[in-house]
Amino acid sequence: MVPLLLVLPLALILFGAGFALKALWWIAVVVLIVWLLGFVRSADSGGRRGRWYRW
Structure with missing residues (x-):
């Protein structure tokens, strides 16, 4: 019984x-997709400040 009580917290x-x-x-995949969409949007705007972020 004691080993079971020791293993249970470890498993949890x-x-x-x-x-x-x-x-x-x-979350990392979603952030990467949003970041890549920012590059696509900036490329579509013809080089002017079309990005929605300031990096």
Whole structure:
């Protein structure tokens, strides 16, 4: 019973970390897509200040 109580918190922590890392990957993909769309929009505007961000 004691080993089960020791392993259960470890399993819960690893499950939570795995979920958080997967969520961070999805957020990173969305940010990358938005960043690439900013480049496409700036290229369509003919070189003038058409970007919606100031980088």
